Every structure is written in C-alpha cells, then in structure tokens.
Amino acid sequence: MSSRQSEELKNKERFEKEALVHIDSLFRTALRMTKNEGDADDLVQETFLKAWRFWDKFQEGSNCRAWLFKIMTNIFINNYRAKAWTPQTIDLEDVDDDFLFGQLSALGPSDDPEKHFFNKIFDDDVKKAIEELPEDFRLVVVLSFLEGFSYQEIADIVKLNIGTVKSRLHRGRKLLQKLLWEYAVKNGFVKEAAK
Amino acid sequence: MTCEEALKLLYDVIDKEASEYDVKRVKEHLNNCKDCMSRYQFEEMFKIFVVDKASSQSKSRQLKSSILRTIETSERHPRRITGGPFRFGMVVAAAAVALVLCIVAAFSVAKFYRHRVDIYPFEKSHMNGVVSNINPALSPVTDLVTARNFLANDMHYNFNSDISGLCLIGVEMEEVLGHQFVHLHYFDGTDQISLFIGHAEGVDLPDFEKRVISGVEYFKHVCRECQVIYWLENGTISIAVTENKNVDLTPLIPIDDYI
Structure with missing residues (x-):
C-alpha cells in the first residue's frame, strides 16, 4: 500500500471516529428543520459529503460537531429553506414574557397546574410545535435546546452576532410556549384562564 | 438585586451562560x-420538558452506511472545473506567468469580491447586506502575497474553521477556451469558491443563459456540478465559479452601486 493510500485510510478512520459519530444529532436537527425524513436524510448526507471533501481542511482538535452543524446550516439555508417555508400562522408580536407561566398560575395553585400541563402533552406535539416556529427562531431553539450549543457556538454556526442569537432564542421560547398553550386549550387539557 | 434584574438574567442563568x-x-x-x-x-x-419530549429520535443505520458508501466513491479534494489531474510541477513552472497575470488581473479580483457578495446569497443574508463586513485581510494584494507563498511552498493552507471571511486554499494555472487563467480556490469556512482570472480576447462564448446588467453581459453555464458565470467587460473575460448551482444571477449589482 502506498503512503498516500494509507494516509487516505487513516483520514477515513478519523472521519468516521470524529465526524460520523454526530450523525444522529445532525439528523435530529435536520428533521426539525426540513420537517420530513426524506429531506432530512438528503441534508445529512450532503453535509457529510461536503465535510468529507473538506476534511483535510478541518483542524484537528477544533469543534467538529459545531463545524458539521455550520456546514449543514449553510446547505439548509441555500437549498432547503424555500422548500420548508412555513406559512406564518402565529402572531410574532404580542407574546408576554411570562405568557405561559401567567396562564398556568392563573389556573390556581391547588393541584400543581404546571406539572399537570406538561404531563398532558405528547412528544409529537412538542415536535410539531417546534416545526411550527418560523425558521429563524426554530434554528436557534433547536441548536440551543436540543443540541445544547452555547450562545457563542450558535452565533458561529448561523453567522449571527450573539445579541441576535439571544433575542431569537428568547422569542422562540415565548412562541413555543404560546403554541403549546394553544394546543392544550384546543385539546381541552386546560381551560383558558380569564386573565 | 431587584426582581427586574433577576428576571433580566433569567435565560442566561437557565441556559448556563451567566x-x-x-x-x-x-x-x-x-x-x-x-x-x-x-x-x-x-x-x-x-x-427540561421540551428537551425531553423533542430529543427522542431513533435513526436507521441505513443513513450511515449510505454515507460511508458515498464517501468511498467520492474524491476528497476540491473539484476542478476543467479536466486533467492537477500537477504541482506544472503550477510551479507557471508561477512566474501566474504572478504577472495576477497583477494584470488584480483589478478584476477587486471587482470579483464585490460581485461575489451578490452571487453568494448565503453570505449576503448573513452579512445583513453590509459589504464592509468582508474580511479586510482579503485585499487582492494580501492574497497575491499569499499566492506567491503557496506556489513556493505547498498548495494547502491550514485555516481555522471559525474564520468568518474567505481564505485562499489553492492556486493553479488553468487553460480555459484556449487561454491561460489563474485559478484561485477560496474557502469560507464551509463552502469552496473557485475563481478564474485572466485576459482573453476574441473568444467565442457559447450561447449560455445570458443576462445584461448595466450594459455588462453575464453568461451563466452549469458545468459539471458547478455554476460558471462569465462576464465580458472592456474586452476582458472574468469567470466566476460557484459550487452552488442554485445561485441566482438576478441580484448582481453593478460595482458602482457599492462605492
């Protein structure tokens, strides 16, 4: 085996060990962003293909997971954004900071309304609510909540300044709470409190 | 601390950023x-509730094996637009010619940077349309110095993946339509951008998709998996190559609008 071939093999092993291990995490985010498994598969595949092609440019020791997310975000915004566009169904303004907290508190202190509320909502409903968020908010919410990236890491991945990341995350949170509350009201889990 | 101050720090504390x-x-x-x-x-x-409910996601092994198959068959090094293996020796030999061409073409480079912002929508949207956000280290002169180092040493450049601007990763000579061009490869942290710069007269441009913007004719052509944009100005053909096929020519704005 030539030294070039063995180097290539070593590269591939390293790629598997350092990059491919993040496949589930990337897929989870891809699914929330594209909203369907076929596109999520394609997006993740494209991400790894691009990462592989630039693998020798990736600096060992730096954050591989963040690098992969950056590549994926880039591809998503360029190629998938229009496809996964969400019609604006929720009102972006007018969500109080303590909207859900206020609603739940108003239900009365008797039987721990918060726990009651959280227990009623299913996994799929939370996922659906996340997918209903406008894309800009969804991306930062997913990167922060589900992937656990720090504000700075998110800022690097989505190429925004940290202040914008924080404000999007803040509003994304509020919108998510509002969507879940509306969902719970619609399904009769809670009675809308007259606030 | 007042309640107001405490609530201001609410999410910073919960997100462990405080x-x-x-x-x-x-x-x-x-x-x-x-x-x-x-x-x-x-x-x-x-x-905790959201993380708990939304994190559950099993993934088939299929995706991993299909990725492994794909990378098995794909070349790892940046794609080239024209055929033939890349020969380092040839590039070294052509270094002198390249440098002369580079200097001649420096003006075109400067123009390309400005155009580039527009032919790369992603970059633009994340720069909030402010052209001055381009890495100042990107002046053509700096890059030509770097180019010289490249040609004299190695074709690869170690860069930090966190860079926010462009980074030169390779220089080579290319022959396009019977004319010599300098072929520069850039990397912006995630995408590769390749650029030909050169001077060619009397070349017949095939009738690609054509658009005239402010009197300058732009030709678009999808070449292999890349998109090539040619434009003819004062008898010089500039060629920009982007990896992204979906780049729209519409937003190309004449340089003068930026100054």
Whole structure:
C-alpha cells in the first residue's frame, strides 16, 4: 500500500471516529428543520459529503460537531429553506414574557397546574410545535435546546452576532410556549384562564 | 438585586451562560423572593420538558452506511472545473506567468469580491447586506502575497474553521477556451469558491443563459456540478465559479452601486 493510500485510510478512520459519530444529532436537527425524513436524510448526507471533501481542511482538535452543524446550516439555508417555508400562522408580536407561566398560575395553585400541563402533552406535539416556529427562531431553539450549543457556538454556526442569537432564542421560547398553550386549550387539557 | 434584574438574567442563568458572579447574586435573590423563584423554576422545567419530549429520535443505520458508501466513491479534494489531474510541477513552472497575470488581473479580483457578495446569497443574508463586513485581510494584494507563498511552498493552507471571511486554499494555472487563467480556490469556512482570472480576447462564448446588467453581459453555464458565470467587460473575460448551482444571477449589482 502506498503512503498516500494509507494516509487516505487513516483520514477515513478519523472521519468516521470524529465526524460520523454526530450523525444522529445532525439528523435530529435536520428533521426539525426540513420537517420530513426524506429531506432530512438528503441534508445529512450532503453535509457529510461536503465535510468529507473538506476534511483535510478541518483542524484537528477544533469543534467538529459545531463545524458539521455550520456546514449543514449553510446547505439548509441555500437549498432547503424555500422548500420548508412555513406559512406564518402565529402572531410574532404580542407574546408576554411570562405568557405561559401567567396562564398556568392563573389556573390556581391547588393541584400543581404546571406539572399537570406538561404531563398532558405528547412528544409529537412538542415536535410539531417546534416545526411550527418560523425558521429563524426554530434554528436557534433547536441548536440551543436540543443540541445544547452555547450562545457563542450558535452565533458561529448561523453567522449571527450573539445579541441576535439571544433575542431569537428568547422569542422562540415565548412562541413555543404560546403554541403549546394553544394546543392544550384546543385539546381541552386546560381551560383558558380569564386573565 | 431587584426582581427586574433577576428576571433580566433569567435565560442566561437557565441556559448556563451567566457568569458565576451573576448566578450567585440571582440565587441570593431567589432565596428571598418566592415570585422570582417560581418563575425560574417554571422556565427551567419548561426547558427540561421540551428537551425531553423533542430529543427522542431513533435513526436507521441505513443513513450511515449510505454515507460511508458515498464517501468511498467520492474524491476528497476540491473539484476542478476543467479536466486533467492537477500537477504541482506544472503550477510551479507557471508561477512566474501566474504572478504577472495576477497583477494584470488584480483589478478584476477587486471587482470579483464585490460581485461575489451578490452571487453568494448565503453570505449576503448573513452579512445583513453590509459589504464592509468582508474580511479586510482579503485585499487582492494580501492574497497575491499569499499566492506567491503557496506556489513556493505547498498548495494547502491550514485555516481555522471559525474564520468568518474567505481564505485562499489553492492556486493553479488553468487553460480555459484556449487561454491561460489563474485559478484561485477560496474557502469560507464551509463552502469552496473557485475563481478564474485572466485576459482573453476574441473568444467565442457559447450561447449560455445570458443576462445584461448595466450594459455588462453575464453568461451563466452549469458545468459539471458547478455554476460558471462569465462576464465580458472592456474586452476582458472574468469567470466566476460557484459550487452552488442554485445561485441566482438576478441580484448582481453593478460595482458602482457599492462605492
């Protein structure tokens, strides 16, 4: 085996060990962003293909997971954004900071309304609510909540300044709470409190 | 600490972004303020709830094996537009010619940077349309110095993946339509951008998709998996190559609009 071939093999092993291990995490985010498994598969595949092609440019020791997310975000915004566009169904303004907290508190202190509320909502409903968020908010919410990236890491991945990341995350949170509350009201889990 | 101050730090504390000092102050406040305490507990519970409910996602092994198959067959090094293996020796030999061409073409380079912002929509949207956000280290002169180092040493450049601007990763000579061009490869952290610069007269451009913007004719052609854009100005053909096929020519704005 030539030294070039063995180097290539070593590269591939390293790629598997350092990059491919993040496949589930990337897929989870891809699914929330594209909203369907076929596109999520394609997006993740494209991400790894691009990462592989630039693998020798990736600096060992730096954050591989963040690098992969950056590549994926880039591809998503360029190629998938229009496809996964969400019609604006929720009102972006007018969500109080303590909207859900206020609603739940108003239900009365008797039987721990918060726990009651959280227990009623299913996994799929939370996922659906996340997918209903406008894309800009969804991306930062997913990167922060589900992937656990720090504000700075998110800022690097989505190429925004940290202040914008924080404000999007803040509003994304509020919108998510509002969507879940509306969902719970619609399904009769809670009675809308007259606030 | 007042309630207002404590609530201002709410998400920073919950997302573990607050400083130790702030966390300590918030804790002291929460111990003495039931209202803030219940708000903090609620937001914390909400986050745990969302993470818990939305994280469950099993993934088939299929995706991994198909990725492995794909990378098995794909070349790892940046794609080239024209055929033939890349020969380092040839490039070294052509270095002198390249440098002369580079200097001649420096003006075109400067133009390309400005155009580039527009033919790369992603970059633009994330720069909020402010052209001055381009890495100042990208002046053509700096890059030509780097180019010289490249040609004299190695074709690869170690870069930090966190860079926010462009980074030159390779220089080579290319023959296009019977004319010599300098072929520059850039990397912006995630995407590769390749650029030909050169001077060619009397070349017949095939009738690609054509658009005239402010009197300059732009030709678009999808070449292999890349998109090539030619434009003819004062008898010089500039060629920009982007990896992204979906780049739209519409937003190309004449340079003068930026100055």
